[in-house]
Amino acid sequence: MGLVLAAKRLLHEQGFRRTSLADVASAAGVPLGNVYYYFRTKDALAEAVIAAHESALREHFSSWEASYPDARQRLRRLVRSPLDASEGLVRFGCPHGSLCQKLEKLGPDAPLAKAAARLLAVYIDWARAQLRAAGVPPHRARTLAASTVAAIQGAMLVAHTLRSESPLAEQLDHVERWLDSSISTHSRRVH
Amino acid sequence: MGLVLAAKRLLHEQGFRRTSLADVASAAGVPLGNVYYYFRTKDALAEAVIAAHESALREHFSSWEASYPDARQRLRRLVRSPLDASEGLVRFGCPHGSLCQKLEKLGPDAPLAKAAARLLAVYIDWARAQLRAAGVPPHRARTLAASTVAAIQGAMLVAHTLRSESPLAEQLDHVERWLDSSISTHSRRVH
DNA sequence: GTCTATAAATTGATAGAC
């Protein structure tokens, strides 16, 4: 579905409110009326975009689980992942983070807000699972996972706002070292 | 000026695009046409809001400088400051961070985008000055300051997206400890 | 299923009386 792909890009670049359905239709190369054949409302299209982000995220996680046998390596990969698309992040911010900030304004019960929260929860839950696998006790793993994701999100927000790539790499380095030492401190040694 | 105050609140609660000038005028108790006597455009009103945030921020900093003689104490105060207004942060996100995310989408050269970037820069510059005063060398102070602000912003973003207050306090605790140990590690001991 | 035309509502901004 080219519509979701176009909407995904435009929502990242322009945000939800700034992106009109005419923009999306034009970018996808279909007439405006066509959008409403596939999606009842603009919100429904945005939900499809979030779902696309979510499945892309899960695919990344699966790929990392297959590539890295060590949980610590997988966590390092998570922390470094923003560097893979740093240009887009610096220009437009984190596609998940900005979606969350924009959509949550709708009130906590709006379906769109729940979808955005779920997107971030997927991130945190995966990080927590890796921390558990690295030997971190349950409660520590829970708070450490949230802090890790928060630190990554903050790094992207600052890099985007200042329009500079260098703080991104530097801050992610900080996160990586801090996370490594946290795991060493909190994990029960198994060997 | 009641208009700026009303706009400040609505921009925080609803964001820039969702807030119409009719909303602002209504909240301030003046007719719509009156807005344009004081502000040429909606952007000009938003700039006034950012300026209000900026001066409020500087006042906070001045107050902390007067209250806490030790730079480390001032930094702890900075890290803990989100807890002073945690309810609003959980419901609506950081007023500065969400402003940045929303306004930066306008392109790097837009006056509003520059204003948002300056707001974050005020934060980082103050943190850097405190780190310098705590004995951290210049380059370290620069990257540490950015990382600190990023970590705080990330904590607020996660707390807001998950609509939960508990991660905010937990993550800020992490930030505080991490910052304290970073200062101890990197500062030249003067005594 | 695809497309054109248009309705219906919102909104940034202006004109002009008082």
Added chain:
DNA sequence: GTCTATCAATTTATAGAC
């Protein structure tokens, strides 16, 4: 300086031909 009325553009959503 303050307020009412309104323009002009945008945008979500629908109707209906093909």
